[in-house]
Amino acid sequence: MSDTKQRLVDGALAAVREHGIAGVSARTIAAAAGVNQALIFYHFRGVDELLAAACLAATRARVAAYADEFADVRSLRELLEVGRALHERERAEGNLSVLAQLLAGAQRDERLAAATGAALRLWVDEVERVLHRLLDGAPFAEIADIPGLARAVSAAFIGLELYEGIDAAGADRALAALDQLAVLVEIVDDLGPVSRRALRTRISRAARRG
Amino acid sequence: MSDTKQRLVDGALAAVREHGIAGVSARTIAAAAGVNQALIFYHFRGVDELLAAACLAATRARVAAYADEFADVRSLRELLEVGRALHERERAEGNLSVLAQLLAGAQRDERLAAATGAALRLWVDEVERVLHRLLDGAPFAEIADIPGLARAVSAAFIGLELYEGIDAAGADRALAALDQLAVLVEIVDDLGPVSRRALRTRISRAARRG
């Protein structure tokens, strides 16, 4: 990718971070990128196409950066721990709240909807892979729809990123609460064989019920 | 509230639903309301103030409409069931995705941030009240930060509403997965006295560990 195209992509992300999706324009992006406004229409067809490209590029980079950590996850608690660390580390750069903003902007432009959908899908696939590795064969997998669970987890994180924008302390507290939920999951995971058998029985019964 | 003010509030919500936060303007709102554009500046100081007022009014109405259902909740599973029903019923009117859109727009305007924060807080308080009623005295309450949990649940629903905008089928699946989680919660809730005692011991240990 040419230098200017890259600057535009970076500038687009910076502009969304600073002004939100409702405050971005060709001019604010060009200013953030330090280049001329007309170049957006030369390199991309318009603002929305640039936003779509930036969204996909940024998400691909972040997902790739966390691939190793996801691969090392060995329990649901560790998965939540990776999510928490990811949130903390990306907060400064705002990479995740950008995705939330673009998701909101997807309401207006169809191509942006396609791009943000694909970007979010990258996170979902990563989470789904981990969940399959962790849960396949476990009692819970009998009733759990793992792809659905992966989507729920990913969507929840998006919501948290938006929430952080209006109440950082509250978002921190919410994240800490998820950690406590993870403790509960770990505890259930560590139940002795008797309790575990009881759990499995009840899960099977629930699964048959529907 | 005068008739025109009410029409403007309704129009603002309709415009956000249709165009997203990035696509609303005094003109699109006035068109949706069927009134003259200048009235926005007469009745409210500008677009952002109208959006803030609409956000608070709509949220207050929806929270009040669900107060009885929240009051009747007697288990975590029932709480999730209310959330699911709420999502289904509000989908057509789009009342919740409007809140998500305005939360995204809060990045741009400080007053809008204050209003959306207050609106989301209404939901959080409702959930928090239910969680206190259900969990106070239960083993899990020893490690759970209930206000944090209420914020996590509320933020997760906001994320789901945004997700619905780009992938309705995926959002449905995510919601169904939460239902399955609720089954798990119910099962743990229904564990026999032996397993329950083991659970409590482990939770206490985890609480001491921090």
Next chain:
DNA sequence: GTCTATAGCTGGATAGAC
């Protein structure tokens, strides 16, 4: 209170010099 009209600005987009 509501309308028309309009000032003044910002935005997307393109033409054309370099």
Next chain:
DNA sequence: GTCTATCCAGCTATAGAC
């Protein structure tokens, strides 16, 4: 490829008629 200059649409906001 990049810049300047510019067109025009749409936006906020106000003035003033009714």
